[in-house]
Amino acid sequence: MNKMTQAARSNYGKSETWQKVKQYRVLLIMLIPGMLYYLIFHYLPMYGVVLAFKDFKITRGILGSPWVGLDVFNKVFSDNYFYVVLKNTIVISFYKLIFGFPVPIVFALLLSEISSAKFKKAAQTVSYLPHFISWVVLGGIFFTIFSLEGSVNTILQWFGVDPVLFMADDRYFRSILVATSIFQGFGWGSIIYFAAISSIDPQMYEAAIIDGAGRFKRMIYISIPMLVPVIAIMLILSMSGILDAGFDQIFNMYNIRVMNVSDIIDTYVYRKGLVEMNYSYATAVGLFKSLVALILIVSVNRVVKFIGGKDHALW
Structure with a gap:
């Protein structure tokens, strides 16, 4: 009897899971590109950590x-x-x-x-x-701002700072x-x-x-x-x-x-x-x-x- 009850519960659980999959199938399909991205570019390259050994x-x-x-x-x-x-x-x-x-x-x-x-x-x-x-762009901008002829040093020179x-x-x-x-x-x-x-x-x-x-x-x-x-x-x-x-x-x-x-x-x-x-x-x-x-x-x-x-x- 217990085995029959467990089997019934298992079948009910699988049926409920499948119903949820069908209900949210559009959202699950939308997840596929993101999952593929992480699989290809984040999980598969993890094999390369063996190089450390x-x-x-x-x-x-x-x-x-x-x-x-x-x-x-x-x-x-x-x-x-x-x-x-x-x-x-x-x-x-x-x-x-x-x-x-x-x-x-x-x-x-x-x-x-x-x-x-x-x-x-x-x-x-x-x-x-x-x-x-x-x-790359911001770095160039900040190099110009903080350079010897940049705006920061120009302001400092107004106050007599070298x-x-x-x-x-x-x-x-x-x-x-x-x-x-x-x-x-x-x-x-x-x-x-x-x-x-x-x-x-x-x-x-x-x-x-x-x-x-x-x-x-x-x-x-x-x-x-x-x-x-x-x-x-x-x-x-x-x-x-x-x-x-x-x-x-x-x-x-x-x-x-x-x-x-x-x-x-x-x-x-x-x-x-x-x-x-x-x-x-x-x-x-x-x-x-x-x-x-x-x-x-x-x-x-x-x-x-x-x-x-x-x-x-x-x-």
């Missing part, structure tokens, strides 16, 4: 190259320059996170309080534009990286916060106005608390990229005079892999970076879940 020879291929175990990782961790690169990556990433993470939130909160719809749309459009400009070659001075270069990164991404990053603010029940604001709350108090006691779950999720996602300090930006802006403070894991992997053709070494460094990112995102998700509950975490 092999002495890769181009003439012998991945399968024909001999296994060396953890020898490549021993070389990586015994290289003193690797720790310089790791330090730069962590420092630049944390600077971007600490100073850059709050900016889209503040921008969304301030702009949401503006009553003029035309001005709000214009400000949003202008703030989005830098996101769509390549760092010109400074900012882009070749390691005292200022990290600050320039952080500032330009915020400029490029704060508008685009604010979209999700605008969406979250627009979903807040207007009756809450109306009740607060009746109680005499001004714009600032409505922001503090309504908008920000309602944004906390979204902020927590975005923080978790940001922590997953803590070792991703921005290859495109740094590659197009750094130079030999500031490499001691700006050379990061991604540029290091680029040189080791594509320039020096040391593919096993570059793969080992990249695998280490991915492992650290995985540990960080899981850890931060647990902390957020412990503090704020399931609603504030990814899973």
Whole structure:
């Protein structure tokens, strides 16, 4: 009898699943291109991580190259320059996170309080534009701005300050990286916060106005608390990229005079892999970076879940 009951339940479950597939078949078909993209460009290339455990020879291929175990990782961790690169990556990433993470939130909160719809749309459009400009172009623009004859040095000369070659001075270069990164991404990053603010029940604001709350108090006691779950999720996602300090930006802006403070894991992997053709070494460094990112995102998700509950975490 128990076996018949289990079989009936199993058949019912399969039937229900098939009905859901038929019901949502259009949405499932729409998922196929995205799934194929991730399968082809993200999952299949993961086979290449075996290079980190092999002495890769181009003439012998991945399968024909001999296994060396953890020898490549021993070389990586015994290289003193690797720790310089790791330090730069962590420092630049944390600077971007600490100073850059709050900016889209503040921008969304301030702009949401503006009553003029035309001005709000214009400000949003202008703030989005830098996101769509390549760092090749932005890098050239910032090189011109911070050059000896650029606008920054021109303004400094008005106050009697001698010109400074900012882009070749390691005292200022990290600050320039952080500032330009915020400029490029704060508008685009604010979209999700605008969406979250627009979903807040207007009756809450109306009740607060009746109680005499001004714009600032409505922001503090309504908008920000309602944004906390979204902020927590975005923080978790940001922590997953803590070792991703921005290859495109740094590659197009750094130079030999500031490499001691700006050379990061991604540029290091680029040189080791594509320039020096040391593919096993570059793969080992990249695998280490991915492992650290995985540990960080899981850890931060647990902390957020412990503090704020399931609603504030990814899973």
